[in-house]
Amino acid sequence: MQLISKTDNRPYMNVIFGNFYSPAFDNEEFVDKTMGLIRDLGFNSVMFDTKAWEDFKERFETGALSQYVKMQEYMGGSAHRHGLAYNFLLLYLNGDNLYPHIRFSPPIFGEETVYLDGRPGRWYKYWSKKAQISMKEHVDRIMKQYGQGCERCLTGEIDQGKDRQDMNNGAKEVIPVCSMWDPVVAPSFDKEGQKRYLDYLRELYKGDIKSLNHNYETELEKFDDLTPKEYWYSVRFGSDSFYTEEDVKKRSPKFWVWRDNALWKIHELTLYFEKIGPMLKENNPELLLCPDMSQWGYFLNIYGRTQQDIDNEFSDLWDTAMRGIDIYALAPYVDSCHFITVPVTPDGYPDSYVVSCQHSMMRVMNQGKPFIGGIYWGRYIYNDLYALLSPSEIIGSMTACGIDGYTCYGMNGLDDGGVMNRMDTHFLDSLRMANEWFSQVICLRKGEKKKEIAILFPSEMAHLEPYEVGNNKIRRLDLLGWYKLCCDLGYQVDVISNHEIEKGTLAEYKVLIVPSNDCYFAVDHAAMEKEIRSWVCKGGVLLHGPRDLLAENCFGIQGEECEKKPYHYGKTIIAQGEAFCRYQDGKEIASYVDHGGCCVAKYEKLELAQKMNTKYKSGMGAVYSFGIQIGASYAAKNIPHVPYEQGNKEMYPIIQSGTTLVKDILYHYMTPVSGICERGIETGVFENGMVVVNHRSIPYVLPEKYKIEKYQYSFHAVQNGNGILAGHEAVWVSNDTTGDDYGENKIK
Numbered sequence: 001m002q003l004i005s006k007t008d009n010r011p012y013m014n015v016i017f018g019n020f021y022s023p024a025f026d027n028e029e030f031v032d033k034t035m036g037l038i039r040d041l042g043f044n045s046v047m048f049d050t051k052a053w054e055d056f057k058e059r060f061e062t063g064a065l066s067q068y069v070k071m072q073e074y075m076g077g078s079a080h081r082h083g084l085a086y087n088f089l090l091l092y093l094n095g096d097n098l099y100p101h102i103r104f105s106p107p108i109f110g111e112e113t114v115y116l117d118g119r120p121g122r123w124y125k126y127w128s129k130k131a132q133i134s135m136k137e138h139v140d141r142i143m144k145q146y147g148q149g150c151e152r153c154l155t156g157e158i159d160q161g162k163d164r165q166d167m168n169n170g171a172k173e174v175i176p177v178c179s180m181w182d183p184v185v186a187p188s189f190d191k192e193g194q195k196r197y198l199d200y201l202r203e204l205y206k207g208d209i210k211s212l213n214h215n216y217e218t219e220l221e222k223f224d225d226l227t228p229k230e231y232w233y234s235v236r237f238g239s240d241s242f243y244t245e246e247d248v249k250k251r252s253p254k255f256w257v258w259r260d261n262a263l264w265k266i267h268e269l270t271l272y273f274e275k276i277g278p279m280l281k282e283n284n285p286e287l288l289l290c291p292d293m294s295q296w297g298y299f300l301n302i303y304g305r306t307q308q309d310i311d312n313e314f315s316d317l318w319d320t321a322m323r324g325i326d327i328y329a330l331a332p333y334v335d336s337c338h339f340i341t342v343p344v345t346p347d348g349y350p351d352s353y354v355v356s357c358q359h360s361m362m363r364v365m366n367q368g369k370p371f372i373g374g375i376y377w378g379r380y381i382y383n384d385l386y387a388l389l390s391p392s393e394i395i396g397s398m399t400a401c402g403i404d405g406y407t408c409y410g411m412n413g414l415d416d417g418g419v420m421n422r423m424d425t426h427f428l429d430s431l432r433m434a435n436e437w438f439s440q441v442i443c444l445r446k447g448e449k450k451k452e453i454a455i456l457f458p459s460e461m462a463h464l465e466p467y468e469v470g471n472n473k474i475r476r477l478d479l480l481g482w483y484k485l486c487c488d489l490g491y492q493v494d495v496i497s498n499h500e501i502e503k504g505t506l507a508e509y510k511v512l513i514v515p516s517n518d519c520y521f522a523v524d525h526a527a528m529e530k531e532i533r534s535w536v537c538k539g540g541v542l543l544h545g546p547r548d549l550l551a552e553n554c555f556g557i558q559g560e561e562c563e564k565k566p567y568h569y570g571k572t573i574i575a576q577g578e579a580f581c582r583y584q585d586g587k588e589i590a591s592y593v594d595h596g597g598c599c600v601a602k603y604e605k606l607e608l609a610q611k612m613n614t615k616y617k618s619g620m621g622a623v624y625s626f627g628i629q630i631g632a633s634y635a636a637k638n639i640p641h642v643p644y645e646q647g648n649k650e651m652y653p654i655i656q657s658g659t660t661l662v663k664d665i666l667y668h669y670m671t672p673v674s675g676i677c678e679r680g681i682e683t684g685v686f687e688n689g690m691v692v693v694n695h696r697s698i699p700y701v702l703p704e705k706y707k708i709e710k711y712q713y714s715f716h717a718v719q720n721g722n723g724i725l726a727g728h729e730a731v732w733v734s735n736d737t738t739g740d741d742y743g744e745n746k747i748k
Contacts, residue, residue: 002442003176003288003370003405005044006152007085010439012176012372012405014151015420016089017046017075022412024068031075034412034421035082041428042435045151046079047178047407048072050088051096052138055105060141066105076149085151087175089292090139093182094123110134113188116228116235123186126272127196136279139179143284150175153288153405155370174288176336176372178407179280181292183272184323185265189228198223200264201231215256233257245470248518259522262464265324273333287335290372293327294320294339295409298361299462300354300480303346303473307382321466326459328365328497337365340374340409343389345480346473347637350385352393352695356682357483359401361457361495363449373403377420377431378410386427389728392712393693395434396730399441400684400691402449434730437712441732444710447687450492450673453666454509455482456550457497458517465519471578474632475516478545478577481631482513488679489663490672498528506535510670514544514551515631516579521549529554533612540621541669545629546581555623556611557603559583565592566643567599567628569661572651574643576636577629586625590661593646599627600661624665630654676703689734697727706733 003012015038018024023031038046050056055066065073079086095107110131113121125131143150154171187193202223205212209222218230228235236257237243243254273291281287296302296318304318316322331337341358345351359373366372375394377386398406411420458479465472479495486493496505506512512532533554536542544551551557559581566574569590582592586601603623609616633654642651651657663677674683680696689708694700702709702723709723710732717724725731 001155001368001370001404003174003372004154004171005085005405006154006173007044008083010044011442012045012151012153013043013435013439014045014047014087014176014405014407015041015043015377016407016410017048018072018412019049019410023075024071026071028071028074028078031071031078032082035075035078035084037421037428038411039082039084041432042439043084045085045087046075046411047087047089048075050090050142050146051092051181052090052108052135053096053103053105054108056138057108057141060145068103068105073146076146080149086146086149087151087177088142088146089178089181090142091135091180093180093184094186108134108138113186114190114193116189118190121186121188125188125193126183126185127268132272132276132279135276136282139177139280139287140283143175143287147175147284150177152286155288173286174335175284175286176288176290179276179287179289179291179334182295182317183269183291183293183325184317185268185272187228187232187261189232194228197231197264198226200267201226201260204260204263215251215253217253231257231260233261242466242468245472245518248465248469251521255522259464259519262324263523266326266329266463269325270329270333273330277333277335288370289334290336290338290370290407291334292339292374292407293325293330293337294323296376297341297354297358298327298339299457300358300476301346302342302344302348302382303467304382305467307348316466319466321462321464324463326463326497327361328457328459328499331365331499336370336372337362338372338374338407340376340407342376342380343385343394344380344383345635345637346467346476348382349637350383350388351480352389352397352693353480353484353487353682355394356397356401356487357480357495359398359403360483360493363402364494364496364500371402371404373398373401373406375406375408376410377408378423379419386423391427391431392434392437393695393728393730395431395438396691396693396712397682397695399438399730399732400449400682400693402684402686404442433712437710437730437732441691441710444689444708444732444734445686446689446736450685451494451508452492452670452673453486453511453513454494454496454506455479455486455513455515456501456517457495458515458520459497460519460522461517464522474578474629475518477635478516478629478631481629481633481635482515483631485631485634485662486513486666487682488677489666490674490677490681490683491666491670492673492683492685498525501531502527504531506531506540509540511541511543511666514542514548516545516547516629517550518547525550525553533614536608536621536623537612537614537617538621539619541624542621543624543626543665545626545631546577546579548625551623551625554612555603555608556613557583557586557623557625559625559627560597562592562597562627565594565596566646566651567592567596569600569659571657571659572649573657573659573661574640574651574653575628576633576640576653578632579629581627583625583627589624589665592627601625630662688736688738689732691730691732692725693730694725694727699727700725702731702733706735707737708732708734 111128582597583601590600682693684691
């Protein structure tokens with residue numbers, strides 16, 4: 001599936017230009033100059049900030065032109081004069097009234113939420129028919145007024161050949177739009193809003209008020225007796241309060257109330273997207289709905305509270321665990337499931353693997369439909385990320401993940417640092433060359449990215465547990481570390497969720513890795529666990545860490561908590577993480593030092609069947625139980641000292657130890673199709689070739705001379721006949737010469 005712009009017959013490459021105050025208050029010369037830069041960088045369309053404000057309605061109904069609307073219309077004309085098309089960011093999480101002292105025209109809510117004291121909530125009532133109709137009316141007005149100049153793309157399967165003009169043979173023409181930016185549901189405490197929430201609780205608890213009383217430590221006779229003082233977290237416990245790690249372990253009322261609030265938000269958001277899509281397409285069926293589900297990534301967000309300056313008051317919103325959003329669950333209701341990624345760890349440290357990992361999530365969400373990537377370009381508010389990373393390697397990672405096009409944030413006027421037009425020439429040169437390389441590789445690439453290893457997205461922790469809960473950051477890094485480790489071993493990795501497993505997609509993978517998820521108990525997983533058990537019985541291999549309730553439920557495997565100790569496999573390795581356990585049975589693969597017990601155990605054949613309480617059959621897979629958090633160790637920012645009690649013994653953390661523990665386990669079942677196993681080298685293997693990305697600062701010598709090698713830069717070195725890939729760059733390589741060159745671009 002590809003997405004080719006009719007503007008220039010290249011992949012859809014879109015940049016957001018402007019925000020609610022700029023360039024509305026700039027001059028036309030600046031707009032023209034910036035449009036020229038956008039085109040020079042290789043983009044073919046610009047996205048305008050066209051949210052549901054009153055002045056757009058006034059323009060449609062009376063012809064009146066506010067300064068903002070007048071400048072946006074000029075921007076549309078300027079885009080066309082510079083060989084660009086445009087599209088729109090149409091709707092925003094709360095209508096966009098964050099800065100009324102800057103953007104003077106008020107938003108149109110249709111119907112807004114109500115605060116507890118009766119004041120207007122200044123937030124969309126997402127479930128309200130009136131609110132949804134107001135959204136549809138705004139989209140209809142914008143498309144009728146400005147739709148003729150919109151970016152139009154063709155989507156379909158692309159053959160290789162030379163004629164880039166013959167694009168219409170069976171292709172579907174679409175108009176990509178951002179139909180919602182940063183969707184977040186808020187409660188409403190009017191009579192209707194309270195009734196709606198109580199109806200949800202009644203359904204969630206299956207009418208069992210005793211279960212709710214047990215969780216909430218209340219003594220209510222019926223659900224209708226609940227008031228916000230019992231059921232809404234910020235009302236009951238305070239708006240600045242967070243539950244703790246101890247609350248999770250003890251299953252306290254704080255945790256359950258927070259959980260129920262978050263699950264309700266997820267429920268309402270799913271219903272919203274299910275309903276709004278057909279409404280927006282009723283008069284505009286050609287729209288390709290590609291909402292930005294999150295402005296600053298998903299799960300692997302910046303921990304803004306620890307990074308913020310005093311003038312950044314919205315940092316809590318950057319953590320998607322604060323929002324109540326399950327993006328995997330929303331994917332079926334949009335045409336392309338998308339969010340903006342940022343190459344940064346929770347600590348604010350630049351890391352390109354965050355972008356790769358999150359695009360792996362998006363790839364899974366967009367099976368069978370256009371995959372529009374998302375990336376932040378610019379001087380990030382918390383760190384100068386691109387002083388250490390390059391646009392070339394980031395586009396390399398996104399291409400390796402299989403994107404069909406991408407939207408980036410953004411060009412000028414952004415209140416949170418996306419001033420791409422202010423970046424230095426070295427950054428812009430790298431971006432320009434990478435965009436051109438991407439547009440060529442898309443036409444070379446055939447088929448889908450190969451599938452080898454799946455990592456289970458820790459949905460409950462991701463949706464319910466904010467950074468403020470003790471050790472949450474370490475648990476999140478467990479997923480990232482596993483992803484990086486598998487990439488470094490050369491594997492193709494997908495981050496899948498319970499939704500995909502319940503649909504039977506595990507059959508496409510040999511290995512499933514289960515990272516930390518201390519909130520797993522909070523939701524029933526009977527359907528997923530049934531699929532996992534069946535998959536292992538048919539030969540699947542599962543790896544999990546300490547305190548893993550999934551392993552206990554599926555296989556009867558339960559570790560015994562123990563103290564933090566170094567462990568041994570070929571080398572002695574200093575343990576890292578926040579959870580540790582030993583195993584009393586299974587085959588010992590690695591042990592803790594000083595007779596500390598089994599650190600990594602393997603369960604297979606008859607022993608595994610007995611634990612699963614099932615009959616052993618030939619071909620059954622295996623379960624590897626780790627007593628340490630391998631992923632969190634691999635992704636750790638700091639390295640520890642040798643424990644004092646170990647004296648002068650030589651030992652290192654996993655990243656420096658040279659241990660082959662995980663490699664030996666995985667290679668026993670599957671050799672990477674990439675044929676590459678190097679730390680800091682990422683690969684994306686397709687039917688006819690692969691993308692190789694060098695995330696290191698030093699050059700990488702390719703393992704062989706490929707028949708086709710397309711580098712991002714026109715110059716590269718050679719060693720013993722093999723090409724050398726410079727640091728922070730990417731290359732497309734292939735030994736398939738059966739097709740014509742990359743000039744062809746036919747959709748069939």
